Amino acid sequence: MRLSFTIGHGVPKFSLFLRPTLSRHLHRPIYSSSTLPSPTSQNPQTPLFLRPPTHRATFSDLRKWQNWAKTLALSVGSSFVDMDNGPDSTLLCRELKWLIEDVTEDGSISETLHNEEPERTVRLRVGLEELYKLWKQRIEERRPFQYIVGCEHWRDLILCVQEGVLIPRPETEKIVDLVGDLFSDNQGLREGLWADLGTGSGAIAIGIGMILRNSGRVIATDLSLLALEVATFNVQRYGLQVSAGRGKKRAVFLFSDVIQLRQGSWFEPLKDVEGKLAGIVSNPPYIPSDHISGLQAEVGRHEPRLALDGGVIGMNDLLHLCKGAASMLHSGGFFVFETNGEQQCKFLVEYMETEAGDNFYNVNIVPDFAGVPRFVTGFRK
């Protein structure tokens, strides 16, 4: 039995807006490593680049750390690649540069670090000691770089992420492109109501929300409370939801909100909009259960299983979504689902064209930029 379903049916629908002080918590700076919440805490952590530069170090000490970190990165060689398709030294060195960018007050310093006066001090967003710890975690524990810096650059967005929330993948950027292309010649869909199911950090919902701005609306859902908190942080940072925390349940959008967040399993929190959706987008968990143990360490050891495990053949959630799509979409509505690759895509197209009744047209497989058949798209008749 999968974790997601036991939780999904057991937990009462939770409203995020029970805690009006949430947003204040989100912006509260974290001053030292000792106050860092543990990864299991439900409080979203502030990504490094948003913390105040309250720490100091001399350039010579920072450089010492950099040299140490670089040596560590170089010692990796291609061993991670051989082991599980992990990062090689070149990539780790680039990450090191980005870490310096995020952690120093003046991010561009990473370029000139070796030319600076050794005794001058530089302002940092975490202490040097913490930097040693973080880079050790990166190399020795294979903690994902994005969890180290607390953010992922995705499309033109910088999204806060942390343990317990899936790091958005570059492949998924294309879902927003597909929806954006649709809007350019279908004003009706642009003004409609959209749903991003299993929103995680909020990536797809925010990507679409930025395009919709003042026309349509997006409901973003997830089963994970932590994911919803992180998504709320990101949604608010991009000004797509101004009015958090009014009332216990908000079934209606406030005027200024482009995105509304709801907790629950797949279509369950969307009963009130059945048959009214202009579009459904989702990147549900799709990895077959027995692949999980062999995943790249950054993924298998650190990312939430709830976000990855799609059951025996990885299609539990995809099939559930496909089944529900017909009743949720209005006529002419659009869907796009991300999949594990060619096999899953073909399976879903077959399903949508035959078993899902005569409900869909223009069902297509769209490849990602690496050429892998990745998405299934189509329209409700």
Added chain:
Amino acid sequence: MGMRSHSWRNLLKRFQSVFPTNPNSKSYGNGSSIVFIIVPPPIAASSPSFLRSFSSTELQPQLSANIIRIMEQRLSAIEHRSASLQNLINQPEASPADYARANKELRKLRTSTDLISKLRAKQKEIDGLKLLMSESSEDNDMLSMATEELGQAIEEEKRLQNFLLKSLLPKDAADERDCILEVRAGTGGEEASLFAMDIFKMYEKYSQKKGWKFEVVDLTESDLKGYKEASAAISGADVYGKLKFESGIHRVQRVPVTEKSGRVHTSAVSVAILPQADEVDVQLRNEDLRIDTYRSGGSGGQHANTTNSAVRITHIPSGIAVAIQDERSQHMNKAKALKVLCAKLYEMERFRIQSSRSKLRSEQIGSGDRSERIRTYNFPQGRVTDHRVNITHHAVNDVMEGENLDVFIDALLLQQEMDALTSFSSSQQN
């Protein structure tokens, strides 16, 4: 001895070859000529303001009778056109479309027509003064006053004529665009990469001084932290118009930091300046593009977590490919690659149009011959020489700091203007 002797003699020589000034010669074409009064500044050859003042006051082209005649023809054509447009607009039965079109054209002519009416007023004043002088040949006071005023009025007329002429000269429509800067290390190994970095930073500092925005697009570092290749997007006022002359081979002579024996090496860096363009400018079609991304073996998607978001875009019809890896998201890498690709396609198209035009135009500087050696930076002698205008500036370190690049750029702009004048007068003759 440095810039003064070199540059003046050289510019003068060049102008004389373009605009022969010997009035007795019967053979120089159809009589078009421009006389330049050149007054070399008294001192300080390396004064940075030297060329600026040079191009404004000391060097005031005196337009030959022939150029003035050609210009007059153009001016009256403009006056005619503007009058008939005005007429059309005043007609009550003009259709809204005609009205709008006429209005738009009139607006475009406005700068010229304003200048023309100023010129006409000045010319009327001159006629009046001349008349006055002929009528008051006995009144000495009056005569001297009128003479003085006439002198001023004629000066003013010349100024207006020069101004008008400039506005009539063909402009490169791309001058106002932003640009893409590409610097590539050439011959000379590691030293060339280090110099490529220096040159890249020189443009960065120059851009800062100009108040332009300088965004690094992509960097490929060499082993010693130089740049094998570097590109940037520069935006601001008239960026392309100012920087376009920087395209070409920049040569460096210095003792490389890697050289133990202290021997001077020569290496080279190539610079390309491309006007920025968008998908519409180059009529880019999605189906002409192939986009490749890094693929970390395996199935990708949720299986993999990589921070490698490199993107390569290939324009299938031309085979041009651009790869960008420095941004932290794939989307941003893609956007940058597309920007550079559009600039390249636009440049190709410009080059195609240009080379199908007259030879004269394609020979002009700034036409983007990347293989031409345009400048030498000699560190032991502390000088920078631009080989096209043959100007030497004796403060190589200032130049590298983005300080005195204008010395060269202004001279090249001036030269461009001269070239335009040549084609203006020759185009009217045949």
